[in-house]
Amino acid sequence: MKSMHPTHNQTAAIVSTPAPAEALSTALTLLLAGIAGLAVATLYYTQPMLALMGTSLGASTAAIGLVPMLTQLGYAAGLLFLAPLGDRIDRRRIIVIKAVVLTGALAIGAAAPGIDLLLAASFVVGLAATLAQDVVSSAATLAPGHHRGRVVGSVMTGLLLGILLSRTVAGVVGERFGWRTMLAVAAASTALVVVVAARGLPRIQPTTHLAYAALMRSLGKLWRRHPALRRAALAQGLLAIGFSAFWSSLALMLSGTPFHLGSSVAGAFGLAGAAGALAAPLAGRLADRFGPEVVTRLGAALAAAAFAAMIFATRLGPQAQLLVLGVAVVGFDLGVQATLIAHQTIVYALEPGARSRLNAVLFTVMFVGMAAGAGLGSLLLARWGWTGVTVLATASAVGALLVRLLGVERSPAACADEARIAAA
Numbered sequence: 001m002k003s004m005h006p007t008h009n010q011t012a013a014i015v016s017t018p019a020p021a022e023a024l025s026t027a028l029t030l031l032l033a034g035i036a037g038l039a040v041a042t043l044y045y046t047q048p049m050l051a052l053m054g055t056s057l058g059a060s061t062a063a064i065g066l067v068p069m070l071t072q073l074g075y076a077a078g079l080l081f082l083a084p085l086g087d088r089i090d091r092r093r094i095i096v097i098k099a100v101v102l103t104g105a106l107a108i109g110a111a112a113p114g115i116d117l118l119l120a121a122s123f124v125v126g127l128a129a130t131l132a133q134d135v136v137s138s139a140a141t142l143a144p145g146h147h148r149g150r151v152v153g154s155v156m157t158g159l160l161l162g163i164l165l166s167r168t169v170a171g172v173v174g175e176r177f178g179w180r181t182m183l184a185v186a187a188a189s190t191a192l193v194v195v196v197a198a199r200g201l202p203r204i205q206p207t208t209h210l211a212y213a214a215l216m217r218s219l220g221k222l223w224r225r226h227p228a229l230r231r232a233a234l235a236q237g238l239l240a241i242g243f244s245a246f247w248s249s250l251a252l253m254l255s256g257t258p259f260h261l262g263s264s265v266a267g268a269f270g271l272a273g274a275a276g277a278l279a280a281p282l283a284g285r286l287a288d289r290f291g292p293e294v295v296t297r298l299g300a301a302l303a304a305a306a307f308a309a310m311i312f313a314t315r316l317g318p319q320a321q322l323l324v325l326g327v328a329v330v331g332f333d334l335g336v337q338a339t340l341i342a343h344q345t346i347v348y349a350l351e352p353g354a355r356s357r358l359n360a361v362l363f364t365v366m367f368v369g370m371a372a373g374a375g376l377g378s379l380l381l382a383r384w385g386w387t388g389v390t391v392l393a394t395a396s397a398v399g400a401l402l403v404r405l406l407g408v409e410r411s412p413a414a415c416a417d418e419a420r421i422a423a424a
Contacts, residue, residue, distance in 0.1 A: 024143055024151055031200050032139050033158025035095070038189050040132040040159050041166035042106060042125055043071050045186050047247055048171035048267040049179040051255045056179065059115040061252065065378035067122050068248045072371035074126020079364040083133055084215050086356030087208045091138045092201040095131045099193040102128035106190060110183035131193075132159055133363055137356045138204055140348045152348070153284020153341050160337050164270040167247070171267015207353040219357055226350050226358075231403055232296075232343040233362050237369035238400040239300065239336050242307055242393030244373030246332070249381045249389050258318050272329040283338035284345070292342035296404045299339030304397035306331030310390040332397070339400070340366075369396075 046053065046067050054064035086094060105128060109121035136155055143151035173182040210218065223229060251266035253259070287295045306328040313324035347358045373396075380388030 024139070028142075028200075028202075029139070029151060029154050030158075031196065032135050033155045035193055035197055035201075036132045036135040036155055036159040037162030037165075038193050039099070039102065039129050039135070039162070041162035041169075042102060042129050042186050042190065043075060044068075044163055044166040044247070045170040045182055046071070046122070046179070048167045048251045048263045048270075049174035049182065050248075050251050052174050052263055053118075053179050057115050057118070061382065062378070063115055065248070065252075065374070066119055068244075069371055069374040069378075070119050071122045071126040071129075072244065072367050072374055074123040075129055076126075076364050076367035076371060078127040078130035079133060079360050079367060080219075081216075082127065083130055083137075083360035083363070084219060084357045085212070086134050086137050086359075087354060088206050088210060088212075088215060090206065091134050091141075091204045091356075092197065095134050095138075095197045095201065096194055098128045098131035098134070099190050099197060102131065103187050103190040103194065106183050106187035110180045110187060130363075132162075133359055134356070135159075136344070137359050138201070140344070140355055140359075141204055141352075142202070150284045150288060152344055153282070153287075156284075156337070156341055156344070160333075164333065167270035168267040171251075171263040171265070171270075174267075175262050175264045207355075215357070218354070219361055222351070222354060222357055223361060228346055228350060229358060229361060232346050233365035235296065235300065235400040235403040236340060236343050236362065237365040238396045238403065239303055239339060240366045240369030241373040241376070241396040242303070243332070243336050244370040245377030245380070245389050245392050245396075246307075246310075246373075248374040249377040249386070252378070252381060253386050253389070259322075269326065269329050272326045272333075283341040286338075287342045287345045292345040293404070295342035296339050296346075297401065299335040299337075299342065300397060300401035300404055301335070303332040303335030303339070304394060304401055306335065307390060307394040307397050311387065311394060314385075314387050314390065332393075335397075 050064050050067065053059070053067065054061060057064070082094075082098075102125060105121050105124040109118055109125065112118040112121060136152065136159065139151050139155040170179075170182050173185065208215070250269060251263060254261040254266050259265075283295055283299070309324055309328050309331075313321045313328070316324065343362060344359070347362050348355050350358055373392075376392060377389050380392055
């Protein structure tokens, strides 16, 4: 129970942190969604422009393929080593600092004279872009429990639209004005995030005073303590392999025979994916109503079916194949994102005081999968063509479905009771 006479610092924390029992305002939810979308978009701007960037810098296909791979690895490293700090430090402060670093990294990337500096900047972009996950964790903390799935789903819609529309925007801007212009525009957008986050986000009181080393050790304890966390991370990581393999290879595939299409067309597929992402709030509501386990299975099955359809589409003519690709993008994006919302609902309910760390574990595994998918996608495209990419994507989605079908999820209440016993 809080003291009746709090100190000045305690008072600031109490006043500035909205009570989680109250519903979040629409304005704050939209602000969180917008910041998440602008931040995470920086991970994907380069994907439809890879062919342009390789030509401009005189880099080989293998070398330019390292750009999305290092960005995803940077994101995974940031999730593992930086995201847990959200339980110890005011998340608004973390978001602002990361946005400043992200702005600088994008500006350096835009001015990079060669591939080496661009690769280094790409890794830092990944590290700093993890502010998007700090935003999601903030939304889960601020939202009341009975609306958490809906609120997280709404914020994730902004994040997912950032992922998918970033490719469309980058494809058009890159083709018309050059890839450096696109990265400069991205730097300007994250500079805007610095301003709006500092002025518009509430302070969020830390939930632990663990030292950094102890905080990092607690990640392993959380992993061992919660089978639900392990299953969620493994299934989402498998889905991420196929998701990333597709998107990191699409522009290179479309630029070759028989399509010979530019970056704007590759980016336009992001619009199809955005249609799937718009269903993210529905996934949150379904998770609230029927339980997240059902949503994870349906989502993984839908992704597997969509990827499988692309395997058979490789036997069709160019126009028919593009049509199937467009429909499949809607399907697998909806499946992957619905599964992610449900997994977050499962994970956030395990230990409310460790949400940043739980989220860090989930997304670290997911983005290791993303990095692996980006690397494997370019390798398979070079060796076995688009068929190799689609087979990989299908196999990874089927693997995720099997993870969700095998075993029985324990209730969050049982996991929370176990956590209290372990902490006693």
